[in-house]
Amino acid sequence: MYDLIKYVHVLAAITWVGGAFYAQMLALQIQRSNDPEDIPKFGRHVEYIGTRVFLPASIILFVAGAILVGQRWSFSQAWVSIAIALWLLSVLAGAVYLGPRMKRIGELFVAEGPGSVAARSLLDRLFLVSRLELVSFVVIVFLMVVKPGV
Numbered sequence: 001m002y003d004l005i006k007y008v009h010v011l012a013a014i015t016w017v018g019g020a021f022y023a024q025m026l027a028l029q030i031q032r033s034n035d036p037e038d039i040p041k042f043g044r045h046v047e048y049i050g051t052r053v054f055l056p057a058s059i060i061l062f063v064a065g066a067i068l069v070g071q072r073w074s075f076s077q078a079w080v081s082i083a084i085a086l087w088l089l090s091v092l093a094g095a096v097y098l099g100p101r102m103k104r105i106g107e108l109f110v111a112e113g114p115g116s117v118a119a120r121s122l123l124d125r126l127f128l129v130s131r132l133e134l135v136s137f138v139v140i141v142f143l144m145v146v147k148p149g150v
Ligand code: HEM
Pocket: 006, 009, 010, 013, 014, 017, 061, 062, 064, 065, 066, 068, 069, 073, 080, 083, 084, 087, 137, 140, 141, 144, 145, 146
């Protein structure tokens, strides 16, 4: 049973972290695009996939992870508590910043057109935050595999 739950946990991790990595690679490409429509379109797709795939994956990942901890580990172990803190930070960043900001950027592109300077500067900041999130995912995967202190 433990291995089955770990399998679900790792599948959710692959979906969430792999998806975040792919979105970053695509963002780098699109930031260099000459087609002004590319960025608004990208924003709409990321918001759509983010709420319907990445958010559920992050919740499944957490529930499965917590069950695993309950079965064989302790929430006070550093690798677990740091991973939970980074997970919470990422979910909060998504709910409080990335999600609403993506929506605002979409509205600006509709109101001011694909060349909107305000929307593009908000998007640059959003990309920076999501890159920091990706760094935190890399740290979490290290914690999960190496389990420092165990
Ligand atoms: C972005 C967040 C996370 C990612 C990418 C992630 C990824 C992984 C990976 C790849 C493994 C397999 C490690 C191995 O077999 O050596 C793993 C195992 C595990 N994860 Fe996570 N995890 C995340 C968050 C969490 C959280 C928040 C918890 C606790 C609530 C958690 C608890 C566990 C536990 C207990 C294991 C099993 C350790 C073992 O049996 O070796 N994970 N995780």
